Amino acid sequence: MERALYDYLLRRGDDSLILSQRLSEWCGHAPTIEVDLSLANLGLDLLGQATLFLDYAASMNADVHNADALAFHRDAAEFRNCLLVEQPNGDFAQTIVRQFLYSTWQKMLFDRLAFSKDPTVAAIAAKAVKEISYHADLSADWMIRLGGGTDESNRRLKAGVEWMWRLVPELLVADEIDNELITKDIAPDPASFETDFMTKIAEVFAEAGLDVSPLPRNFASGRRGYHSEHLGHLLCTMQYLPRAYPDAQW
Amino acid sequence: MTHDLASIRAILAQVADPEIPVVSVVDLGIVREVGVRHVAITPTYSGCPATHVIEADIRKALDAAGYQDVQIETRLAPPWTTEWITLEGRDKLKAYGIAPPDRRTYASCPQCGSDNTEELSRFGSTPCKALWRCRQCLEPFDRFKCH
Ligand SMILES: [Zn+2]
Numbered sequence: 001m002e003r004a005l006y007d008y009l010l011r012r013g014d015d016s017l018i019l020s021q022r023l024s025e026w027c028g029h030a031p032t033i034e035v036d037l038s039l040a041n042l043g044l045d046l047l048g049q050a051t052l053f054l055d056y057a058a059s060m061n062a063d064v065h066n067a068d069a070l071a072f073h074r075d076a077a078e079f080r081n082c083l084l085v086e087q088p089n090g091d092f093a094q095t096i097v098r099q100f101l102y103s104t105w106q107k108m109l110f111d112r113l114a115f116s117k118d119p120t121v122a123a124i125a126a127k128a129v130k131e132i133s134y135h136a137d138l139s140a141d142w143m144i145r146l147g148g149g150t151d152e153s154n155r156r157l158k159a160g161v162e163w164m165w166r167l168v169p170e171l172l173v174a175d176e177i178d179n180e181l182i183t184k185d186i187a188p189d190p191a192s193f194e195t196d197f198m199t200k201i202a203e204v205f206a207e208a209g210l211d212v213s214p215l216p217r218n219f220a221s222g223r224r225g226y227h228s229e230h231l232g233h234l235l236c237t238m239q240y241l242p243r244a245y246p247d248a249q250w
Numbered sequence: 251m252t253h254d255l256a257s258i259r260a261i262l263a264q265v266a267d268p269e270i271p272v273v274s275v276v277d278l279g280i281v282r283e284v285g286v287r288h289v290a291i292t293p294t295y296s297g298c299p300a301t302h303v304i305e306a307d308i309r310k311a312l313d314a315a316g317y318q319d320v321q322i323e324t325r326l327a328p329p330w331t332t333e334w335i336t337l338e339g340r341d342k343l344k345a346y347g348i349a350p351p352d353r354r355t356y357a358s359c360p361q362c363g364s365d366n367t368e369e370l371s372r373f374g375s376t377p378c379k380a381l382w383r384c385r386q387c388l389e390p391f392d393r394f395k396c397h
Contacts, residue, residue, distance in 0.1 A: 048297025
């Protein structure tokens, strides 16, 4: 098994899976029916991406049967998602900030991943990037609407940025797993689109009336399995059924 | 039995999309390749819940016609696009009350034909559709998103 590629697939699959699970928590609770549908659809797109990446990872590992085995039978420390996606929904503004930061980054990553030397990775990314463009647009629209809405919506948006901003640097670092795949042209170097990413953030923040703070130093290592307390609680809900009833069928 | 391409194609043309049953999987461009030993299909959206149902429905239709040994293969690349929806498929969507996908910034109301319409939400009843409203006849309608 190619260890680096396997880990990279888990990182991509887990980001999508965990963010999808977070978005599904909004189902039936969103402020309007249109928002409810939007968030559920975003979650569905992400779940589809997660299934494709995790199925591909499972195909490389004889000990793992399929994507479901990876999704439902790993513990928190075995998940490789970034800390941003596991953060709690908070209020609608906090959810939108998380989505905007992640989708903007994910769009730029997948634009490049679509040209991966690994044909399966390239195919998954090329398919997903069309969906992610919607996610990035939708969340940018809401950033601007909330920022320019009422004092209350603006205050909540700022609080959301306050919460999420410290988790952005984790998206931009490359470790030895990334570096191995960067060398093989399987994955892009996140540094190659950092400027584009920061420019886009600055553009939308300016329209939303937000200041861009300098990025702090990265402290997070979700990619190595060091997670915040929030992931365990999320997994309790997500994994309960298949663990309590291992033979359950839909 | 002999495997004949034309009859395999005819079987596939009878398999309805589970979410929009007026169009077939061929109309939607989901069927990418038909051979005597295999059929290649592609998902519309990565997370489209209909994907599994579609594969099962095609399997059932092929089996029923005696084509148990025709394999179904899922293909991701090149990614599905609404450009692959056939002209016939577009007409069927419109007749069903769904505005077919196109590159215009506005949609024509499938009920009254008016172009005086507005988007209510980019996400509609399924991942592939947006929710629109006609300002003329005031009816809401689904529009197939360009993808
Ligand atoms: Zn009308």
